[in-house]
Amino acid sequence: MKKKTGKQSICFASPPYILETATVAGPMEGEGKLGDTYDKILEDNIHGHESWEQCESFMLRTAIETAAKKSKITIPDIDYILAGDLLNQLMSTHFAIRGLERPFLGLYGACSTFAESLLLGAVLLDGGFGETIAIAVSSLHDTAERQYRFPTELGVQRPPISQWTVTGAGSAILSANGQGPRITAATIGKVVDIGIKDPNAMGPAMAPAAADTLYCHFADTGKQPAYYDMIFTGDLGAIGKQLTIELLQEKGYDISGNYEDCGLMIYFDQQDVHSGASGCASSALAFCGHIYKEMRRGRWKRILLACTGSLHSPVSYQQKESIPCIAHAVAIES
């Protein structure tokens, strides 16, 4: 079987199973729309640690340990861990993984890292390189804000177009054998940059990357949007979601009837996060908390998850560069 399909897609010969998922969420996320789907909700964003970064590490590690426990495996049963986060040098991830003593591969795709880790985990399993893989990502509002934008103490006013970085971590246990929804295909994104320079406008900046990857997925696999019960993007927010629908309409694909953005699933309107949620944990909480469980319940049989990442850095912004973006998609079917 030819696994590479079309220009950017992979169809797995023996689609790996997602045995279980687990989530740890911040308090604001706990009060949000999907609050009752998370495994653990913290009482604040620091949870007794000395720093927000330590708390983010704790969340990531707890998510992996919880996912392993729910899958009825131990940490030593895990062949490899694939993980990443938004912080410089993947700080949260490395300090979370430090004590786990498992072979580890660090990934960076900004908020697309959740899909990147799912697809590379599936590649390792389908390729016969192992039996069991843990994938995980995290983000924490305060660590991300002070790194990407302003010192958090400043309380800078946010423009209406801005999104709110999700506090949370999500992990999934992938296995070559077992039961559960399976990762059947993936589309690896290109770096797309349409010249947007405002780091508050990440949804509009990422929408062309999302549309490009979704278009490639449909073109490569010959599938129509209706093949999927639902299509999700990672964290485009209200404006980015609408743009993605329009960009795909121009290319002949109508996703308006079965498409939602994870960035619009996390918070209630009255939580005042402006244009929606963002961060690695936007898609991770939505998928590991909600979507995966709905698939297990039988509500959806086939979903397509395209996680979107804004690849700019504070230095690139200061140097007046535009924002390169990427999106990776994974098809998951029961």
Added chain:
Amino acid sequence: MKKKTGKQSICFASPPYILETATVAGPMEGEGKLGDTYDKILEDNIHGHESWEQCESFMLRTAIETAAKKSKITIPDIDYILAGDLLNQLMSTHFAIRGLERPFLGLYGACSTFAESLLLGAVLLDGGFGETIAIAVSSLHDTAERQYRFPTELGVQRPPISQWTVTGAGSAILSANGQGPRITAATIGKVVDIGIKDPNAMGPAMAPAAADTLYCHFADTGKQPAYYDMIFTGDLGAIGKQLTIELLQEKGYDISGNYEDCGLMIYFDQQDVHSGASGCASSALAFCGHIYKEMRRGRWKRILLACTGSLHSPVSYQQKESIPCIAHAVAIES
């Protein structure tokens, strides 16, 4: 064939070929020991660009384009690009990849990224997910110094234990078919942290990770150090190299007769870099410039390359954390 071997290693069923390699180096590297092995040597670390970061992006992209040209393929022939660098949010990589329009996966393993990209590239090819992959990494002395240590204009005195971040980029074209040295095995490292907190002492901090991965490689594969004509580590420098030899001796493996550190191969003693070279480009320049060509010439038939990464961040240092480290190894055989 069972590809997972032992606890942390992979033996490839159809070992992918390294068709060609290419390098771009800074002026100081051009004047170093391996200067005559590089494809392009810049006249200074900025090469007419507006920033060091732009120059690093230029180096990375030029390395990929040169490697493709030497392999007699075009950029559209590349199925996937796997790449990374030392900068926050992989800035050099993302801006280098932006115009290439190829499916891209971003990796972060600090200075171990070169081995991480080689091994994941080999996983994709051996698993049947594509035919042709470009991998690349870069580092640039001035971008890394100002991010990790002090503003470069300060001219802060460096302690004798410190190493010098290499300015350079290396790329390799991997292929499921063709000719050239082949990636036969890989060992994926664990995060190892022995509690060192001095970010100048990266060699000693990384040595236990290097020794752990090399030990696992020998234990997993049943091979002795003498199986390899040469064993290389990435950027341990003088002190880290000696420590690695001693740590492996304690575990029953003597590598002292056929082992060198890439960090000691880049510069002449009189170039006054103190304890040796460091950075993603240390192993990338040594391998893509020198080691690969010596293998093609027949001097070495089997080598083991273990790239080492120090996973700390300036924030983790300020928060008084110790330095987590990792090493990934790839076996390459003609």
